[in-house]
Amino acid sequence: xxxxxxxxxxxxxxxxxxxxxxxxxxxxxxxxxxxxxxxxxxxxxxxxxxxxxxxxxxxxxxxxxxxxxxxxxxxxxxxxxxxxxxxxxxxxxxxxxxxxxxxxxxxxxxxxxxxxxxxxxxxxxxxxxxxxxxxxxxxxxxxxxxxxxxxxxxxxxxxxxxxxxxxxxxxxxxxxxxxxxxxxxxxxxxxxxxxxxxxxxxxxxxxxxxxxxxxxxxxxxxxxxxxxx
Numbered sequence: 001x002x003x004x005x006x007x008x009x010x011x012x013x014x015x016x017x018x019x020x021x022x023x024x025x026x027x028x029x030x031x032x033x034x035x036x037x038x039x040x041x042x043x044x045x046x047x048x049x050x051x052x053x054x055x056x057x058x059x060x061x062x063x064x065x066x067x068x069x070x071x072x073x074x075x076x077x078x079x080x081x082x083x084x085x086x087x088x089x090x091x092x093x094x095x096x097x098x099x100x101x102x103x104x105x106x107x108x109x110x111x112x113x114x115x116x117x118x119x120x121x122x123x124x125x126x127x128x129x130x131x132x133x134x135x136x137x138x139x140x141x142x143x144x145x146x147x148x149x150x151x152x153x154x155x156x157x158x159x160x161x162x163x164x165x166x167x168x169x170x171x172x173x174x175x176x177x178x179x180x181x182x183x184x185x186x187x188x189x190x191x192x193x194x195x196x197x198x199x200x201x202x203x204x205x206x207x208x209x210x211x212x213x214x215x216x217x218x219x220x221x222x223x224x225x226x227x228x229x
Contacts, residue, residue, distance in 0.1 A: 015049060015053040016053040016056045016057045016060070017057075019043070019047060019049070019053055019054055019057035020057035020058075020060045020061055022047070023043070023057065023058075023061060024061065024066065024170065027066060027077055027174055027177075028142050028170070028173055028174065028177060029139065029177075030177045030178060030181050032077050033077060033178060034077050034078065034079035034080070034174075034178060035076055035077060035079050036076060036077050037073060037074060037075070037076040038074055038075060038076070039073075039074035039075070040054050040055045040058060040074065040075075042074075043058070058075050062075065064167055064170070064171075065078060065167070065171055066078055066170070066171065066174060077174075078174070080171065080174065080175035082224050082227055082228055084171075084175065085172060085175045085176070085220070085224050086221065086224055088168050088171055088172045088175075089172070089217050089220045089221060089224075091168060092165055092168045092169070092217075093213070093214075093217050095161060095164065095165060096165070096213055097210070099153075099156060099157045099161060100206050100209070100210055118151070118155050119198075119201075119202055121151055122148065122151045122152050122155065122198055122201070123195070123198050123202075125144055125147045125148035125151055125194070126148055126194035126195045126197070126198045127194075127195060128140070128144040129141055129144035129145045129147075129148050129192075129194045130192040130193070130194045130195050132144060132145075132190075133145075133190035133191060133192035133194075134187075134190075134192050135187075136186050136187035136190060138177070138180055138181065138186065138190070141190060142173055142177070145169075145173075145194070146166070146169060146170065146173070148194055149165065149166065149169055150162065150166050152197070152198075152201065153165050153166070155201075156201070172220070176223075179227060189219075189223050189226075191216055191219050191220070193212055193215060193216055196208075196212045197209060197212045197213065197216075200212055
């Protein structure tokens, strides 16, 4: 009996993650728009599942800052502001700078960068993300960009930092997607410096890596300024 209960819990938790991932993808793809409202019942019917894992998935996404919950009206996609977006860029900039300073204190030197299977995987993500950015393929870019930054941060930082940075990048994409899809100059505003950052990381060149990331952040802030204009 105890084994059955455990199996049921595992199945429900797996379903919970799958639903949360599917809804996150819907938001990132722009199919669920900022401010759009829905209920647990609607999502459960859409996916053909019970209400419990749906409710748990929606609570998880609310905790990640992607949804807002209302006791009487259900849930809605959170609407980030331009100022929120600037705050995300500032937060990840401060954290990444702290990561590099920590690496320096540990005695990281030039030539001691990432290598082996980790380098091959991160470089593959970088190449695909950069190619998608240059082609203006937003759907492909988002997936590879998130995987790229996640894998890179897992190599150079601990899991807690990696998880936090990933959450910030998801939130940044959630903010950016509706604007980018409506932008006639989309290709001009998709950052494609992933390969340069991998080259710096592979060499253990923290100065070059910091310069690439500074350029990345400046690019995002310039786009935010353009939105306000």
